[in-house]
Amino acid sequence: MPEDSRICAADDGLAMGEEFLLYDLGRIPWWQTQVIYAALADLGRRALVFCEPDRPFYCLGYHDSVELLDLAYLTEQGIPVMRRDLGGGLVYLHPGQFFYQIVLPKTSPLFTLNRPKFYGQFLEPVAAALRGLGIPATYVPVADIWAGGRKISGNGAGEIGETVVLSGNVLTHFDTAGFLAGLKFDSPLQKQVVSSKVQTYVGWLSRLSSEYSEVCQALEEQLAGVLGPLCRTEVDPSLEKKMQELKPVYLDPSRLMEYGRSKRRRPASFKVAESVNVDYLPIQKAGLTWDVVGVRIKGKYTENYMEKGD
Amino acid sequence: MSEVQGYSVPDDLYYTSDHAWVRLLSDGRLQMGLTDFTQKMAGKLTFVKLPDKGQRTELTTPVFSFQSAKWVGWIKPAASGVVVEVNDQLTEYPALVNEDPYGEGWVVVIEPSEPVDEALKRLYYGKDAVDWLEREIERHSG
Numbered sequence: 001m002p003e004d005s006r007i008c009a010a011d012d013g014l015a016m017g018e019e020f021l022l023y024d025l026g027r028i029p030w031w032q033t034q035v036i037y038a039a040l041a042d043l044g045r046r047a048l049v050f051c052e053p054d055r056p057f058y059c060l061g062y063h064d065s066v067e068l069l070d071l072a073y074l075t076e077q078g079i080p081v082m083r084r085d086l087g088g089g090l091v092y093l094h095p096g097q098f099f100y101q102i103v104l105p106k107t108s109p110l111f112t113l114n115r116p117k118f119y120g121q122f123l124e125p126v127a128a129a130l131r132g133l134g135i136p137a138t139y140v141p142v143a144d145i146w147a148g149g150r151k152i153s154g155n156g157a158g159e160i161g162e163t164v165v166l167s168g169n170v171l172t173h174f175d176t177a178g179f180l181a182g183l184k185f186d187s188p189l190q191k192q193v194v195s196s197k198v199q200t201y202v203g204w205l206s207r208l209s210s211e212y213s214e215v216c217q218a219l220e221e222q223l224a225g226v227l228g229p230l231c232r233t234e235v236d237p238s239l240e241k242k243m244q245e246l247k248p249v250y251l252d253p254s255r256l257m258e259y260g261r262s263k264r265r266r267p268a269s270f271k272v273a274e275s276v277n278v279d280y281l282p283i284q285k286a287g288l289t290w291d292v293v294g295v296r297i298k299g300k301y302t303e304n305y306m307e308k309g310d
Numbered sequence: 311m312s313e314v315q316g317y318s319v320p321d322d323l324y325y326t327s328d329h330a331w332v333r334l335l336s337d338g339r340l341q342m343g344l345t346d347f348t349q350k351m352a353g354k355l356t357f358v359k360l361p362d363k364g365q366r367t368e369l370t371t372p373v374f375s376f377q378s379a380k381w382v383g384w385i386k387p388a389a390s391g392v393v394v395e396v397n398d399q400l401t402e403y404p405a406l407v408n409e410d411p412y413g414e415g416w417v418v419v420i421e422p423s424e425p426v427d428e429a430l431k432r433l434y435y436g437k438d439a440v441d442w443l444e445r446e447i448e449r450h451s452g
Binding site: 158 | 352379384394449450
């Protein structure tokens with residue numbers, strides 16, 4: 001904990017304060033990582049949260065289609081899925097990924113509808129924190145942080161009532177095989193190319209694999225420069241109660257099945273990282289279907305693969 | 311059509327505090343969409359989640375959501391009532407909002423269940439709309 005950190009009593013009166021509360025929670029139940037910020041928003045608290053899920057799960061962006069996932073496989077394997085309130089795409093979250101979450105009211109001077117400005121004011125300090133740990137991190141607009149040509153942090157945001165939330169992660173570890181196992185693909189070729197590109201473009205900071213506290217301290221110091229003095233606190237009974245109230249709402253299967261991104265079929269483009277997509281583009285040739293998969297970087301195809309389809 | 315610091319503000323429309331425009335149709339229904347300011351702040355829209363036709367609207371409950379730059383935004387309805395039309399084109403092509411925010415990029419039409427004059431009184435219009443937008447530009451872009 002930085003020397004100048006303050007500790008605040010956890011009670012409802014905090015909701016009205018101007019200072020940001022800091023919840024440094026460590027490893028928590030997987031679903032709480034996505035419900036805590038909704039609960040804090042409902043309670044009207046401004047907060048910075050650090051946490052890590054206690055088990056792997058898939059998390060759909062608010063508008064994502066559940067068709068991206070092989071639900072039968074996930075049910076068989078007992079791997080949970082939930083839909084978050086925030087934007088961004090489908091992610092596979094697991095222990096070893098640290099989350100930072102910022103909850104602020106729309107009345108805050110830090111709130112802006114200008115997306116690059118909003119993300120930049122928080123993600124530049126996050127990148128600076130990682131650089132302080134020896135990682136050559138750079139903020140890549142609009143919402144990624146890259147190091148050494150690989151994405152090491154993904155971020156999303158959303159409005160929840162009169163609050164806006166930013167949630168991001170630091171990929172200290174990423175289980176590529178686990179991630180791919182639960183996804184549906186249009187063809188084996190697409191899965192093969194996605195696997196290759198995830199390994200190329202999604203990075204992780206194995207040096208920090210057991211250093212949750214090191215990362216959090218660096219983030220706390222840097223983000224305090226934007227958020228102002230932080231008051232350390234703990235999950236209090238009203239926050240716990242709110243999370244328990246919201247849990248069935250967020251885990252309700254009907255929420256998962258909302259049509260999201262496609263009333264239409266599963267999207268044929270798989271986004272690996274910002275500006276890196278793997279597109280499935282089947283063609284008919286000589287009476288046969290050929291699977292064609294293109295790697296699109298910054299809007300231009302850089303690689304193409306083709307094989308005979310089923 | 312007024313223009314405020316590069317943002318188009320049609321004079322015949324009304325505006326909500328969450329930056330949607332509202333057009334009073336000749337039959338008393340209210341058409342809604344995202345303003346030029348909103349679409350420029352948001353960047354290219356990647357999704358618009360439309361309500362179902364027949365869905366009831368309440369003033370405090372958002373009527374549709376949209377996404378750009380990994381951000382989920384919400385718009386509240388201009389009136390209590392019922393959604394009677396939605397722009398299905400946006401399901402396949404949400405960037406239509408960016409291309410033509412006040413025309414082809416409209417999002418929903420609401421049949422108010424309250425007197426339409428009451429609904430419009432809550433909205434910005436004319437010089438008030440321009441003054442308000444100037445303050446909002448300062449706040450969000452400054």
